[in-house]
Amino acid sequence: YVNEDEQGHNQVNGNSIVRNLHLTMQFPDRLFDGDTVEVRAPEGFPLEDPQRTGVCWDFAFVEQTTVTDTIGVLPNSMVNCSxxxxxxxxxxxxxxxxxxxxxxxxxxxxxxxxxxxxxNWWRVTHFAAGSPASIQSTHAVEGWPIIPQLRNATVTLVGHLMRATATSSVRVSFISVSRADAVLVEAVEPVGFDFSAAAVYRSAPTAAPRNSLSGVAQ
Known part of the structure; x- marks a missing residue:
């Protein structure tokens, strides 16, 4: 598979749309009229168009050019997704x-x-025509790792001293998507932030599950 975006970057961020995902397969047997090919995505990857039941999401066959000609790929075949x-x-x-x-x-x-x-595997199976259909070949390829994204990340000045050069407090708050043993917060710009007195606390059980970090800034 190739899951790169238009800039050539792998599309691996959690909860993000993966457009123009290319899946390439070969079969040791020819595909005859009446055969079926199934492509099963890893757990949690939808292939069905969210707006149209049974329709694959932006599906297209990609034509392959050989030395002698260009093959029109399966022009009469039907494709559906669930x-x-x-x-x-x-x-x-x-x-x-x-x-x-x-x-x-x-x-x-x-x-x-x-x-x-x-x-986390992409699975392809070729079924021969007949009842019941028999498996001609099958193969699996491991999917890509997902980079979980923090949700609702905010940085808020909570100290009462807000003038320039004053020492005050900031609160960094976010909702974590996955479990973690450590969290890195880096103040890139402007310089002068001091997190040596930082404190970490969780929201009340009745509130939204947020994680917060309070620190000192100047």
Whole structure:
């Protein structure tokens, strides 16, 4: 897979949309009329358009150019999605060749945190036509790690001394998405912040689950 954005950066932030995700697969057998290809996303990755039930989110086949020609990719086949499952129903008069790249483009969104190690896999299965359908081949590729994002991060001046050069207090508050053993708060600009007297406390059980850090600034 390739999950880079237009600037070439991997799209790994938690709760962010992953656009133009390219998934490339090859099959040891040809894809015949009546066959089915299933692509199952890791836990928490939707492939279904949030606005249209059963429709894949910005789905498209990506054409592959060879030395001799350009293949129109599965023009008659049908594609549908349900939650994290994408199904391609092969409906072609001629079989799709074996050992040839089949690339699709789709949009999804990252979950808030990396799925559990056994759930963070992209799985592709080729089913032959028939009832019941038989598995021709299958493969799994581990998904990317998610960088959890803090929610509702705020920095507030809470001391009563607010004039320039005065020593006062600031409060850094946020909602954590995942468990952590440490939190790093760095005052980049302007210089002169002193967190040596910082105190950490949690919100009341009845309030929103926020974490706060109070420190001294000048």
């Amino acid at each position: 939650h994290g499952l994408l199904t391609i129903h092969i409906r072609e008069p001629f079989p799709f060749p074996r050992d040839f790249d089949l690339t699709i483009s789709v949009t999804t969104s990252n979950p808030s945190t990396t799925p559990f190690v056994t759930d």
